[in-house]
Amino acid sequence: MDEQLITKHQHHKINELFTEFSEATNLTRPDKANKLMAQIDMMIDTEQGIEYVYDMIDDLTKEGLFLDSPWSDPSKLVATLVNGTLKSGHPNSTIEILSELRLLAIAKGKINNATVNRDEAENYIQEVIVSNLEFVFNEPLEETRLTMSDHELLKVHSFFKFVSDRIHLDGVKMKLAEELTLICEQRPVVTEKQRKIIELIKEKIDLDPEKSEDAKLYKFQRSIYSPTNNSKGKSIDEYNEFLNDLSDEELKDEAKEMGRSMNEFGLVSRHHAVLLLHILANNHFHLVPPCLGLNPVGKAKWNEYSSSLSSIIMQTVHPYNTQCIYGLAKMLEKGIISREAVRSGLFNLATIKIHPKVEDRIIKSTRSPHKDVTARQYLIGALFRILGQPLGVGQGNNPTCQSARGISMWSEHAPAKLINMIQTAAVHNDLMFRFEGHEIKASLTGKGLVQKLDHNLDAVSVTLVPMLDKIYNEMMLRASGRGEDPHKWVNPALYGQWIQIGFASAYDYLTNAIVDFDGFVRVFYSMAHPEYNGGHRLIYPNPVGIFITSNKGEMLGFHAVSLLRVEKAPNGIMRAYFLNPNNEGRQDWGQEIKPSVFGNGELHGESSLPIHEFAARTYAFHFNSLEVHSKMELIPSAEVRKVKQLAQESWGQAYNWLDTKKQW
Amino acid sequence: MAKCFALLGWSLPVIESMQKLNKPYVVVSFPDFEPYAKENDIPFVPYQLNEWSDSSNSLDLLEKLNQHNVDVAVPLFEETVEWAGALNSIYRGDPRVLNRAFLFRNKAMMKRKALIGGLRVGLFEEVYNKEGVKAFMKRLNEANLQVEGEEDSWVHIKPFASAGTVGHRLLRTMNDVDEKCEDEDFPCLAESHLPGREFSCEAFVHGGKIRFLNITEYVKLGYSNFIPEGNYLHSKRDMIMKEMQKMVDLFGIEYGMVHPEWFLTENDEMSFGEVACRIPGGHILELCGKAYDFDALGAFVLCHDPDLSEEELKEILPPIDARPKNFYGNVMIYPHKNQISKLEIPEELKEEPYFLDHNLVPPMTTQKISDRDGFGNHFGTVNFKGEDPDRMTELLLHYENVDFYH
CATH class of the missing domain: 3.30.1490 (Dna Ligase; domain 1)
Structure with missing residues (x-):
């Protein structure tokens, strides 16, 4: 049967099913809706099909296809959830696409809606496009490819093709620039996401240099594809050739320009590796600091350890393992290379033989493994990045915030211990910890939280996390049933003895309620807030348990972050700065609580919130039990009330509250 | 005209038909359905139909139904056939109506009755x-x-x-x-084992006479069937009609619908398989309604009413000699694997001009298929519509073996 006939036939069928649906009473409506949806599902894997359904969307909405579903009120939809729903398959993906078509129709003024106006609808669609770039450009992530059938991929792709032809992409360009800024400002260790976006923009969107909103996107592109004027349009081989002809002075300028470019977004181009290796091969050691964009501390460290470092760099850096150059620069600036233990650790690591299973994981975590780069090179490169950017550690798509938090803490405060752990794990694919006088061996424990590791992680994390996760889980099992939050014992055992002994939890296991929240808030302020803790700063990161809430403030679950510091932001507001290992720059926890990742005095990788908002989501933290009691009563009651109200009106609704006083 | 129909069991499409026909009815079913009924303004009497005791019996139910002025009982499920029989024997003042209900509920008794009456049955x-x-x-x-x-x-x-x-x-x-x-x-x-091709009949009976006869062609028992019957069976329609009326007379069926299964050999010998008097499975009445363009479920209920007038009968049933142009068929889809994780509709189905619609549901993340009882639980139905019964047969046989679940 020819295409036209099929289409005609399909249209006839969907109209018939639609009539049956609209004529049905409430009793058989779900059944008819099911059949109608099945037909829509079959039709919308082409643009023509989408278009036909788009023309019907007003009727479908009026007949109540969305009624009594999570999609019924378009003002309550969350753009960031769309991706997950599209991946979950029919019927969810089908109704999700219908829902987007309805919003598109609202944006285009085709239909009116009481709760959403045209601008809001257009804005929503743009957000959906930005958070679904993999579909917009039809380059699904590996995991997407695995979970979605060809038909589902066609559906979703046809939909985005249809939508992007009808929505101004200029607005999307600005959102893409914003998205890239949000990601890059955090300086994540894993840079695949921003690279992918930049790559896709390069391939699929025409940038107009005359337009100011395009200029920003150009800058991002340059940082990867042509970081210097001289590298423009040259392949890495051509660039290598070109470097041979440069005078010392010209080479110095090239190095400076390269270093500056890298520091702008924390992204490293392949040309950078070529330049650095060229400089070292020709013994121009004095050009390394400008090439790495080093500050004076970094420069001093390089000068001190240049000979041992240069051999590690030569062994590790490669145009296809280039991002580690940024980590290396930041590692030098942090000065940890001065520690003998760190240097020994790095030296040892350069000689190990990696366990085949670990090697598999490392290669799997590399987007495009290169034949000339070994798993060990990737591992040491990732280590540079972890050591240079402790706050850039992420958990990927894994429920392993605890492990990510640990890696970040060790990187900052016990780098040699971390290196040693990596070495053990990489060689043996196993790890051992002490817990309350007993040993825990990862290979002898049961399952961890993660059943199927998402390999969208750095090589250090894929080496360690599967074991850390199991050990953490085993510790939690051993410490459970004690009538208190097991983290009280697990945190110090897992992270190290610098974790304070006192442990405050808002939740009381025995009464299954939130008990003495006022006291809890007072302890928190006396621990963290410089105006009430004697003007002190936090010394070590404090592992804090927080409630994750939806953008409506509803309780979603628990999450682990580290409180790093509490200080006044440039605008004078006291803020809590913390590490959130989920690397999400766009969060909305409801009640106007939106953690920011830059612009409020954050260092790269930090998230921050006004202190009372952070306190209002905290349910557990550690403190020095010898110190806080004298300070607790000094906290103004108004401040405590403010925190308590935020808590009670959000996650607090999921719990009973008792005002009984508690001994903290 | 019946004052009120008691629908014993639970079927939303039947209730919808009653609402659309604007006929008085009350649903009798398990108390679990009561909240839904209330919410949707469905007249409802909760009853433990699976219990028979001092407090749960037909006389007690009769009293409850008197409040609704019920004078006709209609069984929707196999399990409510005796309840309907007991109630109708009181409404019609004929104790044998109940005995007849027992006949439908005991396959050995049913066969004996058929044998006595001269129908051909197996050993x-x-x-x-x-x-x-x-x-x-x-x-x-x-x-x-x-x-x-x-x-x-x-x-x-x-x-x-x-x-x-x-x-x-x-x-x-x-x-x-x-x-x-x-x-x-x-x-x-x-x-x-009875040789021959299997088919079923749905005879709408009123006053002991067949007023409309549907023949459902079984393509594969438990998987697929279509309506109306194909050309070969159609050529035997007169003979089938005669045998059917013989069965109706023999069983003493006066009102309602009967759904017997028959086997027809090449020598034109018809053997009786079994007979039921509730709504048949396999979405047969749905197909039948579409093929003959009438409210088959509504007709099923109304035929139970002894007071239904000739005009009303004529209005609700298709002419007895109707032969629709289009054939409607369906195939029930069962997963072919023990573990499935996704539903994939084959491209060829989309391009199939006979394809009408489907209501297949995707599996839960990864679903294990439990052992089959009867033919197991099907995951949904694919419907076809077309003018050529042979092509229909071909399609139904083909899609029975297509993997929709992976």
Whole structure:
């Protein structure tokens, strides 16, 4: 049967099913809706099909296809959830696409809606496009490819093709620039996401240099594809050739320009590796600091350890393992290379033989493994990045915030211990910890939280996390049933003895309620807030348990972050700065609580919130039990009330509250 | 005209038909359905239909239904046939209506009745254990003059009172008896395998006369069927009609709809399989309604009303000699694997001009398929519509073997 006939036939069928649906009473409506949806599902894997359904969307909405579903009120939809729903398959993906078509129709003024106006609808669609770039450009992530059938991929792709032809992409360009800024400002260790976006923009969107909103996107592109004027349009081989002809002075300028470019977004181009290796091969050691964009501390460290470092760099850096150059620069600036233990650790690591299973994981975590780069090179490169950017550690798509938090803490405060752990794990694919006088061996424990590791992680994390996760889980099992939050014992055992002994939890296991929240808030302020803790700063990161809430403030679950510091932001507001290992720059926890990742005095990788908002989501933290009691009563009651109200009106609704006083 | 119909069981499409026809009704079903009924303004009497005791019996139910002025009871489920029989025997003042209901609920009794009345049936017997089945198979083998080395005669066993294919087992050898039969199967009916093509009839009966006869062509039992009957069966329609009326007379059926299964051999011999008087499975009435363009479910209910006028009958039923242009068929889809994680509609189906619609549901993340009872639970139905019954047969046979679930 020819295409036209099929289409005609399909249209006839969907109209018939639609009539049956609209004529049905409430009793058989779900059944008819099911059949109608099945037909829509079959039709919308082409643009023509989408278009036909788009023309019907007003009727479908009026007949109540969305009624009594999570999609019924378009003002309550969350753009960031769309991706997950599209991946979950029919019927969810089908109704999700219908829902987007309805919003598109609202944006285009085709239909009116009481709760959403045209601008809001257009804005929503743009957000959906930005958070679904993999579909917009039809380059699904590996995991997407695995979970979605060809038909589902066609559906979703046809939909985005249809939508992007009808929505101004200029607005999307600005959102893409914003998205890239949000990601890059955090300086994540894993840079695949921003690279992918930049790559896709390069391939699929025409940038107009005359337009100011395009200029920003150009800058991002340059940082990867042509970081210097001289590298423009040259392949890495051509660039290598070109470097041979440069005078010392010209080479110095090239190095400076390269270093500056890298520091702008924390992204490293392949040309950078070529330049650095060229400089070292020709013994121009004095050009390394400008090439790495080093500050004076970094420069001093390089000068001190240049000979041992240069051999590690030569062994590790490669145009296809280039991002580690940024980590290396930041590692030098942090000065940890001065520690003998760190240097020994790095030296040892350069000689190990990696366990085949670990090697598999490392290669799997590399987007495009290169034949000339070994798993060990990737591992040491990732280590540079972890050591240079402790706050850039992420958990990927894994429920392993605890492990990510640990890696970040060790990187900052016990780098040699971390290196040693990596070495053990990489060689043996196993790890051992002490817990309350007993040993825990990862290979002898049961399952961890993660059943199927998402390999969208750095090589250090894929080496360690599967074991850390199991050990953490085993510790939690051993410490459970004690009538208190097991983290009280697990945190110090897992992270190290610098974790304070006192442990405050808002939740009381025995009464299954939130008990003495006022006291809890007072302890928190006396621990963290410089105006009430004697003007002190936090010394070590404090592992804090927080409630994750939806953008409506509803309780979603628990999450682990580290409180790093509490200080006044440039605008004078006291803020809590913390590490959130989920690397999400766009969060909305409801009640106007939106953690920011830059612009409020954050260092790269930090998230921050006004202190009372952070306190209002905290349910557990550690403190020095010898110190806080004298300070607790000094906290103004108004401040405590403010925190308590935020808590009670959000996650607090999921719990009973008792005002009984508690001994903290 | 009935004052009020009591619908025994639960079927939303039937309730919808009653609402659309604007006929008085009350639904009698398990208390679990009460909240839904209330929410949707469905007149409802909660009743423990699976319990028979001092506080749960037909006289008690009768009293409850009197408040609704019920004068006709309609069974929707196999399990409510006796309840409807008991109530209708009171409404019609005829105790035999109840006995007839028992007839429908006991496959051995039903066959005996058929045999007495001169319908052709297979050899059958009530069996109480595996030995009984083996002895039956042995006698069957003897009767079929089995020579050493020849295959055993096929035997079917069926529970006395289950709907459709539930608990139905086909035993091809003595070994099968040991392997396939469970102790819980007994007592049950054992019968010889009937040769011929299988089909069912849906006869809408009023005043003891067949007012409309639908013939459903079974393409594969438990998987697929279509309506109206194909050209070959259609050429036998007069004979089928005669046999059907004979059965209706013999069973003394006056009002309602009967759904017997028949086997037709090449020599034009019709054997009676079994008969039910509730809504048939396999979405038969849905297909029938579409093919003949009438409210088959509404007609099913109304035919139970002795006071229905000739005009009303004419209005609700298609003409007795109607022959629709389009054939409507469906195939029930079962997963072919033990573990499935996704639903994939094949491209060829989308391009198939006969394809009408489907209601297949995707599986839960990764779903294990439990062992089959009868033919197991199907995951949904694919419907077809077209003008050529042979093409329809071909399609139904084809899609029965297509994997929709992976």
